[in-house]
C-alpha cells in the first residue's frame with residue numbers, strides 16, 4: 001500500500017469513501033474540507049484508493065496539527081490503512097514543527113478511538129486548547145467545530161522533530 005498526496009483525480013473516490021463512512025453532515029464537511037486540507041493524503045493499493053486523510057495545520061507559534069478526517073473504504077478496513085494514514089500525517093505535521101496534534105472523535109466511535117489511542121493519542125479536556133494557546137486556542141476550537149458528543153484527543157511529541165522531513169509519496 002502506498003500513501004501519497006491526494007490529487008484532483010482522486011476526488012470521486014474520496015467522495016465515495018466519505019459517503020460510505022460518515023453521516024450526511026460529516027460527509028458534507030469531509031468533501032468540503034478537501035479544498036484546503038494539508039496534509040491531504042490517500043492510501044492507494046494498485047490503482048484503487050482505499051482511504052484518505054485530511055489535516056489542518058494551524059500556522060503560528062507554535063504550529064498546531066489537527067487530523068480533520070480519516071476514512072477507509074468499508075471493504076478495506078482492519079488492514080492497517082487507517083494507521084499508516086495517521087502515522088504519515090503525524091510525520092508531516094512534525095516536519096512543520098507541530099508537536100501537539102489533535103483529533104476529535106465521536107464518543108461511540110470505537111474503531112476510531114482505538115486507532116488514535118493505539119498511536120499515542122490521549123483524551124484531553126477541551127479547555128486545554130484555551131489553557132495552552134489562550135485566544136488562539138479558542139479560534140482553533142471554533143474551527144474544529146467540536147460537537148458535544150465528540151472527545152478531544154491529543155498526541156504530544158516531546159522529542160525533536162525528524163531531522164530531514166521528506167514530503168511526497170511514501171511506500172509502506
Ligand SMILES: CC(C)(COP(=O)(O)OP(=O)(O)OC[C@H]1O[C@@H](n2cnc3c(N)ncnc32)[C@H](O)[C@@H]1OP(=O)(O)O)[C@@H](O)C(=O)NCCC(=O)NCCS
Nearest residue numbers: 021069070071072077078079080081082083111112114115
Ligand atoms: C477509523 C478507521 C479510519 C480505521 O481504519 P482501518 O484502516 O480500519 O484501521 P486499521 O486497520 O489501521 O486499525 C488500526 C487500529 O484501529 C483500531 N481499530 C480498527 N478497527 C477497529 C474496530 N472495528 N474495532 C476496534 N478497534 C479497531 C485498532 O486499535 C487497530 O489496531 P490493531 O489492528 O493493532 O488492533 C475506519 O474504521 C473508518 O473509516 N471509520 C469510519 C470513518 C471514521 O469514523 N473516521 C474517524 C473520525 S474522522
